[in-house]
Each structure stands twice: as structure tokens, then as C-alpha cells.
Amino acid sequence: MTKQAGTLTDQNSTKARWLLLIGVILVGANLRVPITSVGALITFIREDLGISNASAGMITTLPLIAFALLSPFAPRIANKIGMEWTIALSLVLLITGMIVRSIAGIGYLFTGTIFVGLAIAIGNVLIPGIIKMSFPLKIGIMTGVYAVFMNIFGALGSGLSVPISSVGNMGWQGALNIWGIITIIALLIWLPQLRKHPDESPKANVEKDKKTNLWRSSIAWSVTLFMGGQSLAFYTLITWMPDILRTVGYNAGGAGWMVFLMQVALIPTTFVIPVIAEKMSNQIGLAVGTAVLFIIGFTGLMSGSMALVPVWAILLGIAGGSGFSLSMMFFTIRTKDGKEAAELSGMAQSFGYLLAAVGPVLVGVLHDRSNGWIMPLIFLIIISVVILAAGIVSGKEGTISDQSNKQISKEWIEEV
Incomplete structure (x- = not known):
């Protein structure tokens, strides 16, 4: 029995x-x-x-x-x-x-x-x-x-x-x-x-929650900036990449296929990156690689080379998939439990999607003011540098709980 x-x-x-x-x-x-x-x-x-x-x-x-x-x-x-x-x-x-x-x-x-x-x-x-x-x-x-x-x-x-x-x-x-x-x-x-x-009931976690202050954690803010930066880059590309490509010789149909190619390149990356990230003691290399691919892709679009656009689309797709997946992984590997992971996820996604909503509008304004795409692409390269800096801190080994009582002011700058 x-x-x-x-x-x-x-x-x-x-x-x-x-x-x-x-x-x-x-x-x-x-x-x-x-x-x-x-x-x-x-x-x-x-x-x-x-x-x-x-x-x-x-x-x-x-x-x-x-x-x-x-x-x-x-x-x-x-x-x-x-x-x-x-x-x-x-x-x-x-x-x-x-x-x-x-x-x-x-x-x-x-x-x-x-x-x-x-x-x-x-x-x-x-x-x-x-x-x-x-x-x-x-x-x-x-x-x-x-x-x-x-x-x-x-x-x-x-x-x-x-x-x-x-x-x-x-x-x-x-x-x-x-x-x-x-x-x-x-x-x-x-x-x-x-x-x-x-x-565990919510009451049982009151004391633990009090000890962890996301708003005073350099890791939490770095993950938030990383999430926000990659969200802004991706949603801006989805919105404006077809128009950017038309200036280098693509018609509407061809530009649409390049956006499709970018999204196809994103899909396998979203699976591979988390598997690799989990096996690493830190994810700094993956975060740096993500930012570098964004920088190369945006610089490539700025060069105006029509023949190399598929290459830039693939690189930007890989960067977008890697950025999103790393963000999801940071929510879990930089926290001590599921509740803290949800808290960090909420903080980072709130700020991230706010940036994602503002990004396409701001890029559109820069395009109208400059009457071209060079200034908007420079702006996106600057965002990529922010992704790089935030990714270096986010990728370091450790959790939010390890530094819950530290101030972020000097520490964030020193760690970058």
C-alpha cells in the first residue's frame, strides 16, 4: 500500500x-x-x-x-x-x-x-x-x-x-x-x-521585505536601466526601422521584410541566452555583448549601406533577444526568492515600458527637428552605452539582498 x-x-x-x-x-x-x-x-x-x-x-x-x-x-x-x-x-x-x-x-x-x-x-x-x-x-x-x-x-x-x-x-x-x-x-x-x-503567507514575509529596499539597491536600479534601455531600443526599431530603411533605398515591402528578419533573429536568441546565463558565475560578458551588438547595428544603419542592411537587422535582432532574455534572467538570479523576483520585475518593467512608450515619440521628434535619421540613431547609440553601463553592474555576481542597506550614489558609479 x-x-x-x-x-x-x-x-x-x-x-x-x-x-x-x-x-x-x-x-x-x-x-x-x-x-x-x-x-x-x-x-x-x-x-x-x-x-x-x-x-x-x-x-x-x-x-x-x-x-x-x-x-x-x-x-x-x-x-x-x-x-x-x-x-x-x-x-x-x-x-x-x-x-x-x-x-x-x-x-x-x-x-x-x-x-x-x-x-x-x-x-x-x-x-x-x-x-x-x-x-x-x-x-x-x-x-x-x-x-x-x-x-x-x-x-x-x-x-x-x-x-x-x-x-x-x-x-x-x-x-x-x-x-x-x-x-x-x-x-x-x-x-x-x-x-x-x-x-508562506504575506504576513510571514513582512520582516524580510522590510530588510530589502529595491529603491536603495544599485543592482535593482541597474537592472531597471538595462530593462528600460533594451525596451526603448526594441520598440523604437519596430516603429521607425521601416522609415529609416526607405531612406537607403528600400521600398515599403522590402523594409517590412527586414523588420521580419530582425524578429526572426530574435526568437532563437531568447532561448539560448537564458540557458547560457544560468551556467555562468556572472553575466557581464553577455550584457556587454548585447550592448555592443546594438551599437554596431545602429552605427550600421547610420552608414546608409543598403547591401548590409540584412546584417544590421540580424545583429539588432540578436541584441534585442539577448537584452530581453537577460532582463528576465536578472529578475530571478539577482533576487533571493519568487516574491523578491516579482518586486524587481515590477520595478524594472514599470520604468522600462514607460521608456518604451516615450522612445518612439522622442525619436520621431528628433527626426522632425533634424530632418534626417542621423541624430535619432546617435541618440539610440547613446542609449546603447547606457545599456552597456547598466549591464556591467547587473551582470555582476550577487543579489539585491546582499546590498540591501547600501546607498546607490557612489557605489553605482564606482562599480561601472
Whole structure:
């Protein structure tokens, strides 16, 4: 009886871990596609609703603002009701937002878009904490798998939404809603996680939380700057790279394929980098390599060589994938537990996505003021230097808890 009971327990444990693994993958799959799908359909939405280009632009900007506003509070919500319940409720909010934004009317469109942004912000912040708590010996692999599926489905949202909209009477509303099927499946797979009971209550962590002050940690601020810098670079490229390439001889179609090539180069990098990073005592080399690739890519675009654009696109894609994956890894390997990982994730992603929302606008202003792309690209090279400096500090061995009582003023400068 004892042996049989032990076997059943092992089987149940294995099944539970597989359900959690699939759940994490499916939640990750929902963290990009609701945004990339609407970006691909924005022309149809604008024409159907009769809205201006500025209003249409808000459809992609609102989620980034929602990321910035909610990210710091997601860990607090999770501390109250648990990470599992918070993620489940975020999936419900995501489904609601996707339905609401497809109802005719600009008010519904913007309201639903805000719901979508808030829901995704929760998943962005909490998944690194879930990985650290549930897969402590496989953080690199799990981070890589989650990031790969997130970016694959993000690319599918960009590529398939327009063809889907032309099938029958689907239209842009049907094309947006069809991605909700993945969200519903993710919610159903995630439901077994709601039976879990946290090993430690929020009250039991009060004393430990008081000892760790993220806002006084040079590591926390360096990770935040690294996350912010790579987010700004990536979202600015997604927004402006087609226009930059047209000035060197590419037509709209060719420029689009170069952006696609950049995103293809990003996908394998998001898996490989976390696996490598986990095995290293420090990640300074990876962080420096990421920044250098950004600098080479931006400098290459500034050179105006049409023939070498595919090379620059690939290098920038590798840099973007490496920057994102390293950011996710820093959330886990620079913290002592899942709750602290979620706190750092919230801090870094709040600032990071705020920069990501401001970056494309600022680059557009620089382009208008200078009547060219040299000044905007110089600005992006400066951002790459910030990524380099922040990456050196973020990549050093140690955790936030190791220096929780230190001031950041002189220490950050000295460590760089």
C-alpha cells in the first residue's frame, strides 16, 4: 500500500509540474499577441471607425502606458491573493478586454485596449517569480521556453491577423477575437494552480521585505536601466526601422521584410541566452555583448549601406533577444526568492515600458527637428552605452539582498 501510494503521489506530482509548465508557456503566449495582432490591423480599424492617425497610434501606446502604471502594483496584489489567483484573474481580464475592444465604437476600443494592457502587465511581472519559485533548478531553460513562445505567438499575431480578417465575414473584430481562443485555453490549463496553498503567507514575509529596499539597491536600479534601455531600443526599431530603411533605398515591402528578419533573429536568441546565463558565475560578458551588438547595428544603419542592411537587422535582432532574455534572467538570479523576483520585475518593467512608450515619440521628434535619421540613431547609440553601463553592474555576481542597506550614489558609479 505504501509503495502504491508513493507511486501515485509521484505520478500526481509529475502531472502537476507538467500542467504548470504548459500553463506558464500558454500564459507567455498571451503576453504579446493581443498587441501585435492589433498593430497589424490598425489600418483597417482606423478606416472602419473613421479615427485619426493620432487616435490609431494610441491603440499601441495605451498598453505600454498600462504596463508602466500597473507593474509596480502587481506584486502587491499577488501578495494579497497569491500569484496563481492573480494570474488567473489577469487572464479573465484579458479575455474581457479582447471582447470589449472588438465592439463597435472608439470608446469600447480604447477601454478594451486598457484592459488588455493591464492584464498583460500582470503576466509580464509575475511569470519570472513563478519560474523562480516553481523551477529553481531550471530557471534558464524555463525562461528561454517562456520567452520563445511569447515571441513566436507575437510574430504570428503580426503575420496572420490580416489574412484571418479577410476570411468570410471575420473582419478586424473577428481577427482580434480569434486570438482569445489561446487565452481561454491558457485559463483552463491554469485552473489547477488555484488549488495551491502558498508555503508562506504575506504576513510571514513582512520582516524580510522590510530588510530589502529595491529603491536603495544599485543592482535593482541597474537592472531597471538595462530593462528600460533594451525596451526603448526594441520598440523604437519596430516603429521607425521601416522609415529609416526607405531612406537607403528600400521600398515599403522590402523594409517590412527586414523588420521580419530582425524578429526572426530574435526568437532563437531568447532561448539560448537564458540557458547560457544560468551556467555562468556572472553575466557581464553577455550584457556587454548585447550592448555592443546594438551599437554596431545602429552605427550600421547610420552608414546608409543598403547591401548590409540584412546584417544590421540580424545583429539588432540578436541584441534585442539577448537584452530581453537577460532582463528576465536578472529578475530571478539577482533576487533571493519568487516574491523578491516579482518586486524587481515590477520595478524594472514599470520604468522600462514607460521608456518604451516615450522612445518612439522622442525619436520621431528628433527626426522632425533634424530632418534626417542621423541624430535619432546617435541618440539610440547613446542609449546603447547606457545599456552597456547598466549591464556591467547587473551582470555582476550577487543579489539585491546582499546590498540591501547600501546607498546607490557612489557605489553605482564606482562599480561601472
